[in-house]
Amino acid sequence: MLSQRTRYTIRALQHLADAFGQGPVRLDAIARAQNIPRKFLTVILAELARDGIVASHRGRDGGYELALPPVDIRYGDIIRITRGSLALVPCASRNAHEHCENCLPESECRLRVLMLRLRDEMAAMLDQVTLADPIPTATIGTGVDEHA
Structure with missing residues (x-):
C-alpha cells in the first residue's frame, strides 16, 4: 500500500506538472488544491528539491516548479x-x-x-508512465465489482 507521504508527493508533482512552463507555483496554492497539509508539503517539497526533482524560488513571485520536464x-x-x-x-x-x-x-x-x-x-x-501522460479521473473504477 502506498504511504500517505507517497500519495501527497504524487499529487503535488501532478499539480506542478499541470503548471509546467508557467513559472513557480506557490506552496499554499498546491496545498489548497491538492488537500495536503501545508507543513507536510513543505517537508516533501524540500526533499524533492534536494533530489533535483523540483526547483524552489524565493521571493514575492517565488514558489515551486518541476526541475525536469514532466516526461x-x-x-x-x-x-x-x-x-x-x-x-x-x-x-x-x-x-x-x-x-x-x-x-x-x-x-x-x-x-x-x-x-x-x-x-x-x-x-x-x-516505469513507463510519466507525469506527462494523461491519466483520466472520471473513468477510473472504484474497485467495487458492480456485478456482484
Missing part, C-alpha cells in the same frame, strides 16, 4: 524516492531487500515468488 519523471521513480521500494513484502524488494520475519526460507517461499512477479510487473508499468 522525464516516472511514477516508479517517485514511489522509489518516497517509499524506497515497489515491493509489497521486504523479501521481494530489488533495492531494499530484507528477509521477512516469521517466514519460510526464501528458497521455499511460494509467496515470495508471486510477490517478485507482481513487483516486476508493477515496476514495468510504473
Whole structure:
C-alpha cells in the first residue's frame, strides 16, 4: 500500500506538472488544491528539491516548479524516492531487500515468488508512465465489482 507521504508527493508533482512552463507555483496554492497539509508539503517539497526533482524560488513571485520536464519523471521513480521500494513484502524488494520475519526460507517461499512477479510487473508499468501522460479521473473504477 502506498504511504500517505507517497500519495501527497504524487499529487503535488501532478499539480506542478499541470503548471509546467508557467513559472513557480506557490506552496499554499498546491496545498489548497491538492488537500495536503501545508507543513507536510513543505517537508516533501524540500526533499524533492534536494533530489533535483523540483526547483524552489524565493521571493514575492517565488514558489515551486518541476526541475525536469514532466516526461522525464516516472511514477516508479517517485514511489522509489518516497517509499524506497515497489515491493509489497521486504523479501521481494530489488533495492531494499530484507528477509521477512516469521517466514519460510526464501528458497521455499511460494509467496515470495508471486510477490517478485507482481513487483516486476508493477515496476514495468510504473516505469513507463510519466507525469506527462494523461491519466483520466472520471473513468477510473472504484474497485467495487458492480456485478456482484
